[in-house]
Amino acid sequence: MIDLLTIFVLAAFVGFEVVSKVSTILHTPLMSGANAIHGVILVGAILITGAAEGAVQLVLGLLAVFLATVNVVGGFVVTDRMLEMFKGHKR
Amino acid sequence: MSAQLAYLVAALCFLLALKGLSTPRFARAGNLLGAAGMVLAVVTAFVQGAVHNGLWILVAIALGAVVAVPAARSVKMTAIPQMVALFNGVGGAAAALVALAEFHDGGPLLFRIATVLTVLIGSGSFSGSLVTFAKLQEIMTTRPVVLPAGRVLSIGVVxxxxxxxxxxLATSSTALLVALTVAGLLLGIAFVLPVxxxxxxxxxxxxxxxxxxxxAASGYVLANTLLIVAGTLVGASGTLLTRMMAQAMGRPLTNILFGAFTATAVQVRG
Known part of the structure; x- marks a missing residue:
């Protein structure tokens, strides 16, 4: 369990560090891209549905898979559309 | 073992995606790299974990994609923030559902703490995002909503x-966990209404x-390092980004954070 906590603390520092120099025009695309990345909960949803015992767990799991997919797919597509707009005026 | 390796590669993709999204030149490539990492992670999870119900999982994924792609492609540029809010909300709901489904009466204390956090934060993020969506879509007023007893209600919900x-944590009761989900939903609404x-x-x-x-908390529930790393990256970078956005717009962050507790019924805003 302490291993997992170590990973958490290190990832938190990396997370702070990696976006510390973002330019203002990229605030919204970055938020949207990060939004797509937390759709990785889809991995968790697949794992619990794959091991589901009983109808309740199966239904909850499948609903989670559906919602997480919307998060992932929608997130990446909408971010790409936003960045498409910047094509014309790169700095 | 090979699954862990694939998760590590996916985590690196996410990290580089955030890095790329921070610079105009590499933003688009970063986003694509993030998507590639996600495909790798999902395929790995499916191969490793979809022991049962594989077909059902594929159907649910297909349905999600069928809903999300047209929504993300057809949305007007001006309506993108509320679309992001919606996608964020369903992600929170998915996290809460994962923790609810994984909770069968008990487990070690740390596991229960992680479950409680996932359910509370996930459901709060879901309902809060729905309210922000309704505000930006102008389904409801965009002005701060302050209920007559809003402060008391907010403190009560907390x-x-x-x-x-x-x-x-004390009883490991599933019924209480469901009640906590409802409380989390109310918490999200109380948090966002005064914004x-x-x-x-x-x-x-x-x-x-x-x-x-x-x-990230759901990563503890499932003992999955990729969920912990990716969730924490987003949690940390998102917190910093929120602060930078508030600074760029010249809005004090405390208004948003504590609006539910400090807002009074008669509010004058400049």
Whole structure:
């Protein structure tokens, strides 16, 4: 369990560090891209549905898979559309 | 073992994606790299974990894609922030559902703490995001909504959530966990209602960071390092990004964070 906590603390520092120099025009695309990345909960949803015992767990799991997919797919597509707009005026 | 390796590669992709998204030149490539990492992670999870119900899982994924792609492609540029809010909300809901489904009466204390956090933050992020969506879509007023007894209600919801959280930790009761989900939904609404107009995108960014933390907590529930790393990356970078957005717009962050507790019924805003 302490291993997992170590990973958490290190990832938190990396997370702070990696976006510390973002330019203002990229605030919204970055938020949207990060939004797509937390759709990785889809991995968790697949794992619990794959091991589901009983109808309740199966239904909850499948609903989670559906919602997480919307998060992932929608997130990446909408971010790409936003960045498409910047094509014309790169700095 | 090979699954762990694939998760490591995916985590690196996410990290580089955030890095790329921070610079105009590499933003688009970063986003694509993030998507590639996600495909790798999902395929790995499917191969490793979809022992049962494989077909059902594929159907649910296909349905999600069928809903999300047209929505993301057809949305007007001006309506993108509320679309992001919606995608963020369903992610929070998915995290809460994962923790609810994985909770069968008990487990070690740390496991229960992680479950409680995932359910509370995930459901709060879901309902809060729905409210921000309704505000930006102008389904409801964009002005700050301050109920007559809003402050008392907000404090009440926080108190009830805390009591329920402790009760779940003590009793491991599934019924109480469901009650905590409802409390989390109310908490999200109470948090976002007093946020108005220009502050709403900042609130969305904060909810985005919260969903990241819920995903990280769900990583403890499932003992999955990729969920912990990716969720924490989003939680940390999202928190910092929220602060930078607030600074760029010249809005004090405390208004958003504590609006539910400091807002009074008669509010004058400049």
């Amino acid at each position: 108190a009830v959530s805390l009591v329920l959280a402790v009760a779940v 108005g107009g220009a502050d709403v995108p900042i609130a969305i960014s904060l909810l985005n960071a919260f969903t990241g933390l819920a995903v």
